[in-house]
Amino acid sequence: MAEKASTSRSLSRRSFLKTTAAAAGVAAVAGTAGVAAYAAGGPEEAAQNKEVIGSCRSNCGGKCPLKVKVRNGKVVKTEPADMPEGDELYRRICVKGLSQPQRLYDPDRLKYPMRRIEGTERGTEEFERISWDEALDLMATKFTDVIDQFGGSSLCMWVGYGSQGFLNGADTHGTTNIGYGRFSSKVGASSFDSAADWGGIWGTMLCGLFSTGSTVNVIGSKLIICCGGDPANSMQGEWTFIKKAMEQGARLVTIDPRFSTTAAVSDQYLSIRPGTDAILFMAWCNYLMDNDLVNYEFATKGSVAPYLLKEDGTYLRNSDLGIEPAMVMDPNTGMEVPYDAYVVWDESTNSHSTRDEAVQPALYGQYEVGGFKTTTTLSLCREAIKEYTMEVAAERCGMDLDEITALIEEFASVPSSFITYNGFSHHNNSHHNYKSLALLAALTGNQGQQGRIFSIGGVMRGYFVLDYAECVAPDPKPVAMVPGMLFPDVMANGGIGQYKINPKALWFMNGNPMAMESGRSELIEAVNKVDFIVCSESVMTDTARMADLLLPICHPFEEVDISAPFSSCPTGYFHPFVKAVEPSYECKTDMDVFRELSEKMGFGDLYDKTDEEYISAMFDTPFMGMFGINSKMVLDAASRAELVKCPLDMSFTEEQTFTNGMTASGRLEFYWEHPAPRYDFGQEVDYSVERVPCYIDATEAYETNPLKEKYPIYGNSNHSRFSAHSQQAHTPLIRELQPEPLVQINPADAEPRGIATGDIVRVFNDRGEVVIKAEVTEGVRPETMCIRQGWQSDHFISGHAQNLTPRLMNDFCWNSSFYDFLCEIEKVEQGA
Ligand code: SF4
Structure with a gap:
């Protein structure tokens, strides 16, 4: 018989003490005997008493490697993993990492599959306990029905960024994730993802700022400007490096509408009116150009500043002048590829030349070349931003003119870094901020060198070389990829752009969009119209509360996996998970749920490898082989509480890096020749706006509204x-x-x-x-x-x-x- 489930989430003093006392009791016992002594007791005892590596998956961006201590088969403590000499700054943890044992043994953890009691309203938390067999049968029946009747796209999967393993959790639509990616592409599901930070991510990726500096590289800076985030408070991984740079003499300046924790420990705090950051950045750019403070060498060698633009807004290339593209070696692949050289104006000869051959590329000016009327990219952008003077910035940003003037002069004159976070990418139109930032980087040259970086808070490290082939099903069906925030539009219009979607079943996993996404009321209203909702979760959340079927999911300490690369300040080490303890209650891994559901839906062969084989297929690439590294080695080391270093370290040296390879031009781009929207649903792109640094008022939060x-x-x-x-x-x-x-x-x-x-x-x-x-x-x-x-x-x-x-x-x-x-x-x- 079904049992009415308790989903109480209230914290009582008693439950808190009970949880912590239990953990402390076990810890105290364990503390009297060393790990080695337990291990000496044989394999069974070793499994009960051990120390292993388990990265923190808190999605703060840090991915701190944790040492997970197990005593009598229970995780009793997490502490920072030991780091070899030279990497001590990666030895870190915060209260979120320290409290992981409580998260694992949370008394309110979802313990078994639960179904909403028939006749009750969604959201009222009237659930009954059912078996996994019943839960998976229910899912298989419902999903198969809607796929048969309305097509695979009617099964909507909505994923966040809570956990980003190779096997479990998922990231952007599961494209780098085996469990989610294989299932969604097998059935041709529609995939909805968290849209949260993409203004910043997209902007910086297009500019090339994304790959050109890790917070590790702030050490050596004389000045650090921190904007749009609060690393001292919420990003321990970032903060250790900023703090180190400060200890070595860097001056920290925070720009924020809030006097944050970081502001409190900064040397200077500048308050700014919300949403106006781009005005300040453009005013600074104008100031540098007007006062001849531009770093000519970086602007001409590292950015698109001298490239000549034709009247149609595209770059003048050799082919426009009748010169065939030359074959050159692509440094990333080693393959010969055609290279159609960018044309610049060479002031040393007063004639046009290629960017690579010009002795003295012109930064400014209009030139007629081969019958084309051209302008330098910097001149065009300067014209676009000319209205934003320092006086305008002081007025519209609500800042002190003398303070912002002194700050940009300092920034241009000493090795400086600019650390940004997503705080200023949360207004509509705020992706334009990143073109202004890229222009500022180009003009100052504080980029691509130890102690001179622009960063969105970290860098992706060393995982580009993974093999993602297993992340799609054999003979995959197309997956409609849509930002979750558009779910109400999809519901109302039967799809979006090229995608016809008739949402009939919805499966939430790895995120909590009903509490975390903006426009919550509209999202809930639309989601409520779906016939059947499943949620994979570990505790009751606002999203889980909406479900008809709840699936209890493992904590990362109960899984074997390796964590995916995307993070803001990961360490230079791989991030493995070995199973510290067996799954609690009836919890399952995402991967096991996918496997068993596929079996019930009649395609059990979709997952025909073991977890370890899938991890190996993704990790054990020829590149890793070159360094003698494989996934077994990484997981084995983790089971001994040791870490394996990633061979690709993107830290900079003292040598200035002028190219970043992330953009079409291979240089820092503050001008987008071919602006490309993140999702193309057939919307019109306004090239006059998307190409150049600019400021557009927020839609609602602006001064003159x-x-x-x-x-x-x-x-x-x-x-x-x-x-x-x-x-x-x-x-x-x-x-x-x-x-x-x-x-x-x-x-x-x-x-x-x-x-x-x-x-x-x-x-x-x-x-x-x-x-x-x-x-x-x-x-x-x-x-x-x-x-x-x-x-x-x-x-x-x-x-x-x-x-x-x-x-x-x-x-x-x-x-x-x-x-x-x-x-x-x-x-x-x-x-x-
Ligand atoms: S800083 Fe982030 S990754 Fe590190 S322990 Fe805290 S929450 Fe986890």
Whole structure:
């Protein structure tokens, strides 16, 4: 008989003490005997008492290698993994890593498959326990029915970035993930993903900023500007390197609308009006050009600044002048490829030349070459941004003219680094910021050298050489890939662009979009229209609450896997997982769920290799072979609590790197010759806007919006040191440290509204509201409020912070616009 399941998430003092006392008790026993002594007791005892490597998968970007201590078959402690001499800075951990045992043994962990009780409403948490056999039968029947009736695309899979293993979890649509990728391509499912940070990622990838600096390289800087993030608070991996650079004499300057933790430990803090960053960057570029402070060598050798542009906006190349492309060796592949040289104006000869042959390429000017009227790329961009003077920036960004002038002069005159995070990519149109940043990098040359980098907070390391062939099914069907935020449009219109999609079943995994994505109310409304919803999760979340069927999923310490590369500041080491302990309760890995479901759906041969064989197929490439590295070695080392270093270290040396190989031109691009949207659904691309550095007001959160009369407060959010998104939302220790959500507002806004710290307030706009406790602080700008992200609906007094945010997507980069909203705040009178 079905058993009514408990899904209580409330934290009581008792449950917290019970969890920690149990862990401490086991730890205390273990502490009296060494690991070696246990291991000496034989294989069974060794399995019960051991130390292994298990990276932290908290999606903070750090991927800290953890040493996981197991005593009597239980994980009792996590601590930073030991690092060889020279890599001590990678030995790190934060409270999120330290509290992983509690996450593993969370009393509120989902323990067995559960089905919504028939006749109950979605979201009311009326679930009954069922067996895995029943759960998988139900999924197989429903999925097969909708695929037969409406096509594979009617099965929608919605994935986040919670975990990014080769086998389990997934990243962008599972294209680098075996479990998700094989299943979705076998049935031709529609794949929806988290759209959150793509404004920044897309912008920097197109510019070439993505690959040209790791935070490791800030050491040696004399000045570091940190903008759009709070690494001292929420990104331990990043912060260790910034701190080291500061110890060696770097001056840290933070630009943020919030007086963040990083701002508090900076040498200088500059407050900026939300969403106006690009205006400041463009004003700085103008200042450098107007005052002859441009780094000529870098601009001409490392960027597209001297390339001649034709009137149609494309570069002048040798072929335009009737010269056949030459064959050159591609440094990445070693293959001969045609190279159609870019043409520049050579001031030493006063004639045109190629970029590689010119002695003195011109940065500015208009030139007639081979019948083409051309201009240098820098001249065209200078014209595009000329209205943004320092005075304009001071006015529109709400900053001090002298301060921003002194800062750019310093930045251009000493080895400097610019570290950015996704905080300023959360307005609609904010991807344009990255062209301005790329121009700033090109003009200063603070790029591609130890102590001189522009970075979006880290770099991808060494995994480009993986073999992703097994991440698709044999004879794959096309998978429609769509940003999750467009789900309501897909639902309303029966698809999008070239994709016909009739969503009939929805499977959430590896993420919590119903709490984390903006435009939450609209998303929930659309999702609720789907006939059958499955959610793979480890605890009850806002997304899990929507499910008809809940599948309990393993913690990473219960899996064998290797973590995928995408991360902001990973270490120079591989990130393996060996099974520290057996799965708790009835939890299964994603991979096992895919295997067993495929069997039930009649294609059990889809996963015809063991987990280890799949890991090997992906990892054991000829490249790894050249270095004598294989996956078995990495996993074996992890089981001895040792790490294997990745052979591709992208750290810079003292030598300046002028090329990055990530862009079509092989140089830093602040001008996009062929702007390409992240998803092409047939939307029109406005080339005049997408090509050049520019600023476009946010859609709602901008100074002159008439809506500010009604809703005068800019919305904002921040990340916490205690949780990565919603991953630690239920961890007892974390709930003790961070018991409830707060809205931060400035005294200048609080006083006229009669609000004091501790008051209950209603934050609202036309989209929705959240009722929450107030914290009055000078730490946010006037006219700005901030609510830390990651909370679940049951943490708020009522409503949800994401009910305020818009479901806005820029149709070029398709990112979430978390901060692009205005709101009002009022005190809720007690008893009202
Ligand atoms: S949350 Fe991030 S910084 Fe903290 S231990 Fe995990 S990976 Fe490291």
